[in-house]
Amino acid sequence: MASATHTLLLLLLLLLLLLLLLLVLLPLATLAQAQGHIGLGSSLTADDRNSSWKSPSGDFAFGFKRIGNGVFLLAIWFNKIPEKTIIWSANRDNSAPQGSKVELTREGHLVLNYPGVGEIWAQPATSTRASYAFMLDTGNFVLANGAGSNLWESFGEPTDTIVPTQVLNHGTEVISRYSAMNYSRGRFRLLLQLDGNLCMHTRPFYDWAYWYSATVGTGYQVIFNQTSQIYLAARNGSLAYDIMSGTFSSMDLYQRAVLEYDGVFRQYVYPRNASLRLEWPRGWTLVPSPIPLNICTNMSQSIGPGVCGWNSYCILGDDQRPRCKCPPGYSYIDPSNRMNGCKSDFLPESCDEGTAETDLFTLQDMPNANWGLSDYERYEKQDENFCRQ
Template sequence: MPNHIGARKLAMAFTVRLLLFSSLFLLSVSVFAQTNGSIAVGDFLTATAANSSPWLSPSGDFAFGFLPLGSNDLFLLSIWYAKIPDRTIVWYANRDNEAAVAPKGSTVNLTANSGLVLNSPQGEELWKSGTSVGVVANGVMNDTGNFVLQDRNSESLWETFNNPTDTMLPGQTLERSGKLSSRQSETNYSKGRFQLLLQEDGNLVLSTINLPTNFANSPYYATDTTSGTVAGSEGKELVFNVSGYLYVLRENGGKYNLAVGEVVSARDNYIRATLNFDGIFAQYYHPKNFTGNVSWTILWSEPDNICQRITESSGVGVCGYNSICTLKGDKRPTCGCPRGFSLLDPNDPYRGCKPDFIQGCKEDELSGTKDLYDVEVLTNTDWPISDYVQLKPFTAEKCNESCFQDCLCAVAIFRSETCWKKKLPLSNGRVDVSLNSQAFIKVRKDNSTLPIRAPQLPCPDEL
């Protein structure tokens, strides 16, 4: 009998241990299933603040899902760094140059035939990834930041690395005709005015775009990796390798490094290369382990001075018409209006400026007075290609007076005994301390307004 009781106790203890082990095993499998980055066909996410759990990569470094845009119940389907406070976005859904902004209650579904499909609460299709061939078996949110749709053989059918927006990550490449497009502003994710493109000739260029078309102006930065005296010297692809080096790989295997200098550890830092909304292409790093308030640090950027590098005959420059571009200490441009002008869009200083007065020969004539304008003098400021006449040799006083008396003239620039008279709209405005110039800007006086013309009465003969 005692042996029988002992056997029962031993069996019960074994059973308890087995149940405990099984529970732990199932728990670990469950946790793994939630964090291995794999998403099954039929899974979906809903754009709500209360239920915004994203699909995470295995390490939890990257997240795919909905991020709120401000406080207006709009969301952006995107991929972001999940472990840093500002949740920096590295990819976002867009269609026809517009960000796929989703209202609250929208869903993204992983489907077998159409890949990722984003629908509004009313069922309207807002965006879909699509697949060229094959049937989707599952999706994977990788630790590289790449979201991949796979078939049953784990072959890639579609991936975000092949459909980039404004950012590249280590492990990502751009083939010929591949490009990054800037967003319109820091908070507007629709297509902006700047583009990074690996051309068919192998040249990597930064250009402005004349929206809403895709017409590209002359590059303001180029690697010149085209065919030359050495066979195979043209660029084949832009490579951002896993160590954090960014270079153009040539056909002959040679490399053109976009930056020469130290490269931070990709093991200890998050690294990205982003075409910013203001046209600056820059590489950044952020420590993975940090305490306190830590932000992204710039490693390098191109171009050195975008205000001076962009001069467009068919575009508006960095800051839009009638604006002035000034370079900040971090090599990022800032835009402002001269006195007598105000922003076209108070919420977007990069869209240009408009005059706060009406200027023109007919308007000046109707005013009935000759004392219409003051002159604002700015140093080392220019709008290089807006002139319609050049006067030489001339003095600063004569240059000022000539513009003041000319009803077509809005601004006159004097430099090196030469006067350039310019009319509106002014383009490619910038500050350049090397100019040693003066700008004379005509500004309508506050008390000078156009008279209100009385309506013309019909002649008695016409009655």
Template sequence: MAFIVCCLLAFAFFIDADAQQLQSNISLGSSLTPTTNSSWFSRSGLYAFGFYKQGNDFAVGIVVAGVPQKTVVWTANRDGGLVSDNATLLFTSDGIALNSTQGRILVVASPVSVSSASMLDSGNFVLYNSSREIVWQSFQYPTDTLLPTQALLAGNMLVSPKSETDHSSGIFRLSMQVDGNLVQYPVDAPPIAPYSYFTSFTNGAGSNVSLNLGVDGHVYLLNTTGANIRNLTDGGLPTRGKSYLMRIDADGIFRLYSYDMKKNGNRYY
């Protein structure tokens, strides 16, 4: 089976996205550069949105902050190429614009005009309209990782990174199919049984089944009525001083990772 559980020596902290969350408020016109003021942090410093180092250049995404080896959990425009240290991120009413020697592109594009943004302590980066309603959120566009309280909805997929150090799209995908089946395939293979190398065997469970991760490490499939149709892990893992994420890795294996948490002053590291 391609789904396994792993433990890592890294640090993070997650809270329920449905609960009242601490948040950082980012105003229009705010900017970032790779070498100075490179990230917008969540209020407690658990997550950061901004530039992260990849090789000799930089990518844009969300990382678990304050770790010796920063853990990337989401990448913007992941196949759009890297930028040098003279690039700039600018928060505009259209979203997050990246200015570089290659020109100007929106790496986060809002469907409507936005007024503010936040990096939440759930790991979700969100854009708000003038009524403080969320109009865009990174949780709806996962790349290779799911965080607690985040769901992979029917018709969506996670795609493995190219390698541990290159977070562009790799060669494996984890698909939450509209037939209710969670299946892993090579990226270029057709979505039919002979090409799959893992399946949840839940085809026929409904057209809107989602893959979910609980704060206790519980990985499970839900249908639209909220009924649990299959457990991929039992959950019930420690939540005090522990946190979890799940990711399809470069080798095509879907793993659940455990993180240790410790507090240093007013931030978690």
């Protein structure tokens, strides 16, 4: 009898413990769902409250990110690091003024409205209607129907950045920002062409690529996996081209690859937890082997503004980043953005054939400088004295 009573008490105790465990886990599950799931009628406003829709883990957030005085971007960013680095934005060429609103309407569309203007941007673009939205822990923001099928996703329309689990299909392009502080579309593009070749161009000079994978007929998808490898896959899943060979786990490190405003595609990692951050440099760490390794020498087309804009030249700094310079007699068009080219500081010479203006010209030495493919007149087997005459 005592044994049966003891057994019954143990069973009751186990049931009580299970009940307590369920009571603890249920709010956590509800919170995770609430943080990732966005229902119809939900909205956010661009203001000082900095409200956002977070992924279940809180790693990523979707909302209005302030980028200047009274200026915002509807964006997705890394939410748990001080830098709040942006990985995607909507309507990037026209920043959102304070008071702008994004709403998942009752009709199932994600709509961005600017005050005094109205609707600026909306998804899905078709007549299909979403039943809900979800901010995923991968950094992907999706609109889904009642069956759970994605109608639209931010991963399908990248800006200048890709992150692990993201895939680029044929025709998908990544466009750099304009400058370090300007998120508008810039001068450089990474495109997986319909022929399977992955190419990097200067916009809008698309006939010439300053880097390409040489995978015509084989390239099918660009894949960024969770071990930080970025590669071009063939249609059968095999490796067509190894873009960046990573060895980092996304469990320990945040990762991103970005086509930066200088035209170079770079990969970065950032420790997820505080203990790892003690072993790593502060902020984002550059992974070796950016593409291209030296954009100053890669950019040798005969048309277009090159890396640094018109009337300029490029040198690679000790940090392996391009430095834009103006030749003597020229100055920066925009000193705050030295990649925007240079302007002449002298009056243009006359085109009158009867006027001799040789006294207006000087020949100045610039060792190791070369304006490749830009010669408009060529003399062979001549010395320096001939050029100075």
